[in-house]
């Protein structure tokens with residue numbers, strides 16, 4: 001399954017073309033499956049993530065919930081969100097969802113990023129930030145539909161979940177998967193995870209009375225490499241997931257139309273004045289000295 | 302514009318002009334005219350300095366692929382990104398003062414519309430002199446001025462949105478601002494190429510107006526005849542012909558013996 005070869009660049013921000021050897025294997029795509037119906041909110045994955053990525057824990061804010069902190073941070077990429085949802089009949093659902101980068105097939109962060117090589121999407125589906133090339137413009141923050149990239153004011157760069165690309169590249173599962181005690185987190189090929197997720201949703205519908213149970217794998221961003229089983233897939237917002245995540249159209253228009261067209265236009269301004277100088281020449285204060293006449297005046301074209 | 306603002310702007314400008322005239326001076330030799338006082342010159346070069354600082358830090362954000370090599374001058378990509386908005390604010394602030402300073406001579410007139418219709422003759426160089434009703438600034442300069450005024454407004458609004466970021470203003474405003482900000486920059490950049498060309502090698506004798514503050518009378522009657530008439534009270538066409546006669550008599554080929 002996932003091995004070193006899986007870390008082949010498929011898309012690179014600000015860069016055209018893919019890497020040589022792309023598409024030589026099949027079923028490369030990896031996927032993390034989060035079954036919200038079996039998450040018990042133990043936060044083992046949070047600890048495993050901070051531990052593996054060597055992030056020291058820093059003071060946080062208590063907001064009257066079980067949540068470790070209100071939202072993910074540049075040094076805290078994996079957060080269990082504790083959503084309290086009130087049903088129409090007055091009953092309460094305590095919904096726990098693991099929040100992290102979704103590793104979109106069509107990543108908005110990458111579409112927005114102007115820096116060459118700051119964001120790389122590997123052929124196995126992992127979207128990774130390469131801080132070496134990041135200029136900290138935070139355009140990725142506006143490109144991401146899931147509010148994932150986080151700015152570190154000390155380094156002036158942006159960080160997020162790597163799907164443990166370092167572990168996956170060595171054939172290991174992500175650290176969070178390894179830590180999960182209930183089997184709520186699974187990791188494998190996208191096809192397999194999709195199959196398991198659908199089976200589980202069917203089980204929830206058929207045997208547990210969750211008629212709207214389903215899988216969250218939003219096609220508006222081409223699907224994601226982190227997918228969820230939800231009790232109610234018709235209303236992902238109650239799990240603080242966008243119903244229809246999209247990438248702002250302006251990024252597409254800009255990158256593929258205005259940027260090259262207007263850039264060329266500005267360049268022509270530069271070439272234009274040079275062309276004017278060498279063909280038409282300067283306009284000088286009048287009167288000029290009279291023009292030369294006679295046989296040695298040169299050829300006047 | 303209400304009369305009260307225009308006069309308070311004038312009072313402010315007069316004060317600033319006086320203060321700067323004490324700090325520096327403008328020497329106008331015989332045969333020259335005062336074009337830009339110290340205040341205008343200081344502002345112009347402050348604007349130009351901030352513009353280029355903002356431009357070069359901006360390039361590092363716009364297309365790092367092409368411009369990464371010079372981001373080290375600003376301490377690298379992330380630091381360019383941090384400094385860019387400060388340079389931008391400096392630019393907009395200085396140009397704001399310059400805009401107040403130049404508000405009056407930049408007002409569009411009927412003569413400017415005529416100049417614009419005639420632009421082909423001027424650009425091709427067929428018309429050696431600008432039309433006789435060309436005042437202190439010609440229509441081309443006014444277009445550039447108002448383009449920069451508009452550009453500054455766009456920079457300021459979109460720049461603040463980009464500075465505060467998606468977490469304050471939301472994703473779509475940032476994504477749209479990014480595009481508008483860059484379009485504005487590219488238009489202004491194209492204009493600046495033309496501006497630098499015309500004020501240096503394109504129309505020789507112009508550059509000194511922003512350096513020493515004075516221009517030759519010949520420059521004035523050639524490029525801004527109506528202004529020449531206004532400040533000297535003489536007719537630009539006649540003075541030019543006069544000078545031509547003098548020049549022709551003095552440049553007659555020496556008699557061959």
Ligand code: HEM
Pocket residue numbers: 336345348349350352353438441442443445446449493496497500501507508509510511
């Ligand atoms: C090396 C760069 C530059 C040079 C050599 C230069 C030179 C000049 C000169 C000589 C003038 C006076 C023209 C006259 O008296 O008729 C002028 C005017 C002006 N400059 Fe610049 N300038 C430069 C950069 C800039 C920049 C970056 C800006 C703003 C973004 C700017 C904005 C203006 C404006 C608005 C005027 C008045 C209108 C006009 O003459 O077009 N300049 N400049």
Ligand code: SF4
Pocket residue numbers: 100101102103104107108109110127143144145146147148149160
């Ligand atoms: S969730 Fe956001 S940061 Fe992660 S790949 Fe998608 S767009 Fe990029």
Ligand code: SF4
Pocket residue numbers: 109112113114115118119129133134135136137138139140141149157158
């Ligand atoms: S801040 Fe985000 S968009 Fe900007 S260079 Fe870094 S990764 Fe790319």
